[in-house]
Amino acid sequence: xxxxxxxxxxxxxxxxxxxxxxxxxxxxxxxxxxxxxxxxxxxxxxxxxxxxxxxxxxxxxxxxxxxxxxxxxxxxxxxxxxxxxxxxxxxxxxxxxxxxxxxxxxxxxxxxxxxxxxxxxxxxxxxxxxxxxxxxxxxxxxxxxxxxxxxxxxxxxx
Amino acid sequence: xxxxxxxxxxxxxxxxxxxxxxxxxxxxxxxxxxxxxxxxxxxxxxxxxxxxxxxxxxxxxxxxxxxxxxxxxxxxxxxxxxxxxxxxxxxxxxxxxxxxxxxxxxxxxxxxxxxxxxxxxxxxxxxxxxxxxxxxxxxxxxxxxxxxxxxxxxxxxxxxxxxxxxxxxxxxxxxxxxxxxxxxxxxxxxxxxxxxxxxxxxxxxxxxxxxxxxxxxxxxxxxxxxxxxxxxxxxxxxxxxxxxxxxxxxxxxxxxxxxxxxxxxxxxxxxxxxxxxxxxxxxxxxxxxxxxxxxxxxxxxxxxxxxxxxxxxxxxxxxxxxxxxxxxxxxxxxxxxxxxxxxxxxxxxxxxxxxxxxxxxxxxxxxxxxxxxxxxxxxxxxxxxxxxxxxxxxxxxxxxxxxxxxxxxxxxxxxxxxxx
Numbered sequence: 162x163x164x165x166x167x168x169x170x171x172x173x174x175x176x177x178x179x180x181x182x183x184x185x186x187x188x189x190x191x192x193x194x195x196x197x198x199x200x201x202x203x204x205x206x207x208x209x210x211x212x213x214x215x216x217x218x219x220x221x222x223x224x225x226x227x228x229x230x231x232x233x234x235x236x237x238x239x240x241x242x243x244x245x246x247x248x249x250x251x252x253x254x255x256x257x258x259x260x261x262x263x264x265x266x267x268x269x270x271x272x273x274x275x276x277x278x279x280x281x282x283x284x285x286x287x288x289x290x291x292x293x294x295x296x297x298x299x300x301x302x303x304x305x306x307x308x309x310x311x312x313x314x315x316x317x318x319x
Numbered sequence: 320x321x322x323x324x325x326x327x328x329x330x331x332x333x334x335x336x337x338x339x340x341x342x343x344x345x346x347x348x349x350x351x352x353x354x355x356x357x358x359x360x361x362x363x364x365x366x367x368x369x370x371x372x373x374x375x376x377x378x379x380x381x382x383x384x385x386x387x388x389x390x391x392x393x394x395x396x397x398x399x400x401x402x403x404x405x406x407x408x409x410x411x412x413x414x415x416x417x418x419x420x421x422x423x424x425x426x427x428x429x430x431x432x433x434x435x436x437x438x439x440x441x442x443x444x445x446x447x448x449x450x451x452x453x454x455x456x457x458x459x460x461x462x463x464x465x466x467x468x469x470x471x472x473x474x475x476x477x478x479x480x481x482x483x484x485x486x487x488x489x490x491x492x493x494x495x496x497x498x499x500x501x502x503x504x505x506x507x508x509x510x511x512x513x514x515x516x517x518x519x520x521x522x523x524x525x526x527x528x529x530x531x532x533x534x535x536x537x538x539x540x541x542x543x544x545x546x547x548x549x550x551x552x553x554x555x556x557x558x559x560x561x562x563x564x565x566x567x568x569x570x571x572x573x574x575x576x577x578x579x580x581x582x583x584x585x586x587x588x589x590x591x592x593x594x595x596x597x598x599x600x601x602x603x604x605x606x607x608x609x610x611x612x613x614x615x616x617x618x619x620x621x622x623x624x625x626x627x628x629x630x631x632x633x634x635x636x637x638x639x640x641x642x643x644x645x646x647x648x649x650x651x652x653x654x655x656x657x658x659x660x661x662x663x664x665x666x667x668x669x670x671x672x673x674x675x676x677x678x679x680x681x682x683x684x685x686x687x688x689x690x691x692x693x694x695x696x697x698x699x700x701x702x703x704x705x706x707x708x709x710x711x712x713x714x715x716x717x718x719x720x721x722x723x724x725x726x727x728x729x730x731x732x733x734x735x736x737x738x739x
Contacts, residue, residue, distance in 0.1 A: 225613045227359030248365040251638045256610045260699030312706040314631035
């Protein structure tokens, strides 16, 4: 059974442990500005929402990459950026309608969530279960994901 | 069923792969007219910077096509006979097809200027162009770049990094006039000048003349610039000349319907050559951008495979990195008459952002945007435009702070209080 990150804004306290864990895993340093999961703040509602790539089926980023630098990890379903192939052209960053693949000026390449190879650090670090790594079919997560994709007219392919 | 794809750019390659996935038994032939494996023009700037070698521009590994059972032919198609369903190639041989995709792309236009045919005047479009530019553009050489449009700007960094003395000459009143407004284009110009590039806007080249081993470039302002190399980047046009007399409906590009089919059954067109629906205007236009090319390629291939997939129109969008200053434009970035808009303009920090909203029932819908000096979560602009999400109270919040586009998107697509 493939697993997905399930993000629940209602449980997020905005503690940013996920951003710390992500940046430490990816960079070996605590640098939330380079975290691949982001917590967005809604001060009007007093809410927080963690957000990262949903590893969507359409994979606009992967399809538009001109140099084959984005591939699917068959084990986890994650879309992976190969740093040795990415030239930094940024076409994927405008193609992804969720804004979850970003250009990193320091490296000259793009970066996105890779599910940490199937054991995401953000989920382990989250103290309130706002981020959990669970079966894709459970809790209607797939339906939520599908809804987001279906709202886009270009998401019409099988 | 014989499927032939004319053109081996990103559009043709994605189409071939999509066809293969949809129909494991299909006979698929991909025809490219350059003597190299299918590659990406988007990667050429990085080749010129020498971050990658030529193989780094290849769209896929060289074994990929054989593995996918895609027959790759290195030929130029000279004509299409739609009645007999037969293509004639440059060597006079013929190929029969059942379904045809025209993905022949575009070519750089050559302005009618005296001296444009001199040996050291080049376009920057093909790998061969890149090789010739690399051979001349060395430390200290004088280079004149004609045109500060998308392609001109994207190779600017490569030229500067090669250590050349660079002058950029643009006819329009600002840099990238088809992507950035006066303010953003003006900031980009200032940025380039500060990085040591000689930028001349509202200037035309009137002649290029040989002068000893080099050339002299004359402008309408009476300036004369020395040049070892002139790069012509004044725009592209669809490759449609070989379709003359075929009966296929051609205007600026090959006119297609909402299935990307031409006026002739079983003949489709996609990518830079296709005059297809623009998401924002509803008009049929040639966009000639990478994301549209791959979207077209996929949709055309699915329709060729017998599925019925509608093309709802592609959002016109661009991303440009000019000497490290990154700019974007999406959809109706110049706005619509009567629509609200909000702007951030911070010239000292080289930051600019403009969000454009629709009118009437789309009064709270994002219809376009342009930015300079921003990169994070930029794709969500496409998401907001294409999903036509009603932003409701978030429109006012964006009018106060347009940088909160990601929050606006999340609020509008996910119920923050909802426990699923």
